[in-house]
Amino acid sequence: MSMSINKRAESIVFSGIRQFANQMADYPDAVNLTVGQPDFPTPDAVKQAGIDAIRNNQTNYTHNAGVLELRQAIQSFFKDSYGLSYRTEDEIIVTNGASEGLDSVFRTILEEGDEVILPAPTYSGYGPLVELCGGKVVYLDTSDTGFKPDPQALEQLINERTKAVLMNFPSNPTGVTMTMDELSALKEVFERHELYIVTDEIYSENTFGGTHCTFACFKSLRDKTVLIHGLSKSHSMTGWRIGYILGPAKLMEHVLKVHQYNAICASAPAQYAAIEALANQRHVPAEMNKAYIERRDFVYERLKGMGIDVIKPNGAFYIFPSIEKFGLPSYEFAIRLLKEGGVAAVPGSAFTEYGEGFLRISYAYSMPVLEEGMNRLEKFITQLDKR
Secondary structure, eight states: OOOOOOHHHHHOOOOHHHHHHHGGGGOTTSEEOOOOOOSSOOOHHHHHHHHHHHHTTOOSOOOTTOOHHHHHHHHHHHHHHHOOOOOTTTSEEEESHHHHHHHHHHHHHOOTTOEEEEEESOOTTHHHHHHHTTOEEEEEEOTTTTTSOOHHHHHHHOOTTEEEEEEESSOTTTOOOOOHHHHHHHHHHHHTSOOEEEEEOTTTTSBOSSOOOOGGGOGGGTTTEEEEEESTTTTTOGGGOOEEEEOOHHHHHHHHHHHHHHHSSOOHHHHHHHHHHHHHOTTHHHHHHHHHHHHHHHHHHHHHHTTOOOOOOOBTTEEOOBOGGGTSOHHHHHHHHHHHHOEEOEETTBTBGGGTTBEEEEOOSOHHHHHHHHHHHHHHHHHHHHO
């Protein structure tokens, strides 16, 4: 037998987001607007809970599904915040971040040739997870519908091979959110078909104006919906790697087996820190959102002032302006912006072909950084216009 590499692993590529973020090493003076990571520290009380867990020797394996107290805190949070009811004993699993949660779900439900529909442009980490399981990604183009999935277009893509639809709202990369009426229109489609709705709502607490809406609230979809969530964005805990899955017991029984052999359990000290975050620090996201709203409004107004077409986002911390008017492919535009303009942003093509013609700018940075970034961007496009 030759020492070959799994063809699926060989075929996937490194994230376009990270490709651009990693180039910063060669341009140390560039303004980095690439990474979607809060620039706030983890709340002190959460950090202290993690420190206390280590000092109290709470560093052993936990239950595969997570510490019961944490699952109770997750249960309470979703009940209080969204009126959702999930049992701690068989409907909640704590994972190593939302990414591992998604991986465990896809490994559980996908078989060779199964199709997963993804509204696009979409986060570049989704497709490879599907393909590594032998599944096929089918993209639903939302670039001409305000970055929101059209119910009729969605239904046209569903066939006997469709196993799941993956939703992500608030959206990375667009920052777009969905209203209850918009979700209800999609609900009617889902009710007509036997498939899973996998909904990544990692940015739910970063919703500006109004309340986050979730597919998990529909009783008719209860046995079809798998909710992916975590603390990375809401509590600035990206490195703590705490996520969780909520779903119907008949599915979660098997997801737990996959998670067990994949990771055994999430980090014990991080789980105890997460208890503090969910039990006593629920106010933190709203405090961060005040800064995000100020930053969003600033970047949005600057882009509009430059004559750039852009949809004002209502969640997450990304904005996705159109750069089509400049006549350059998004990758070339981003490369030149980095080399000539001193600003690093992610080309829309990193979020599938349906992101071509756009640029993702993260405003999870301080105002001085954003001000300098917008000044440099404006100077760059002014020079482009003169050529």
